[in-house]
Amino acid sequence: MDTLTPAAPVVRRPRISLWTLRAVITVHVLAAVAQPVLAGLFLTGDVDAIGVHGLIGSLLTLVGMAVIGVALAYVLGGRGRLWVLPVAVLLFLADGFQIAAGYERQLELHIPLGVTIVVVSVLLAAWAWSPSAARPRTRR
Structure with a gap:
């Protein structure tokens, strides 16, 4: 081994934090996707679905x-x-506004905001599970 050549730089990549992020985001996206299903069940006559x-x-x-x-x-x-x-x-702030709009029965805000939350959650989860999420950020 040549002692004059510099050692390759150690690249720190997110590992534990990425797997934890993937897990928590997956829980969030599953709960977000369940919301329109439960609202649809309520609209078709299952009155207990609105409580869930x-x-x-x-x-x-x-x-x-x-x-x-x-x-x-x-x-x-x-x-x-x-x-x-x-x-x-x-996303957290949108979730809070969504709850307020839902309890105030402001469906003109509640429905489009719900769609936005689901779309952002799905896109964030898709990115978190992609190889791009495991790459460390570069210094500029």
Whole structure:
């Protein structure tokens, strides 16, 4: 081994933080996708579905808080992508506004915001499970 050649730089990649982020985001997306199904069941006559819809909606904010915490660990500790943290915060805020609009029966806000939450959740989960999420951020 030649002692004059520099050693290859150690590249730190997100591992534990990424797997935790994947798990929490997957829980969030499953709960978000269940919401329109439960709303549809309510509209077809299953009156008990609205109670489950409200419960899962409230739990989404708790999962959203967990997503923020894990995203913080992913960005700071795991050298993950920086944009994940603001997206997690916006998703959490959207979940909160969604609950308020639902309890106020403001369907003109509740339905489009719900669609947005589901789409963003699905896209975030798809990205988290892609190989791109495992790459460390580069220095510019």
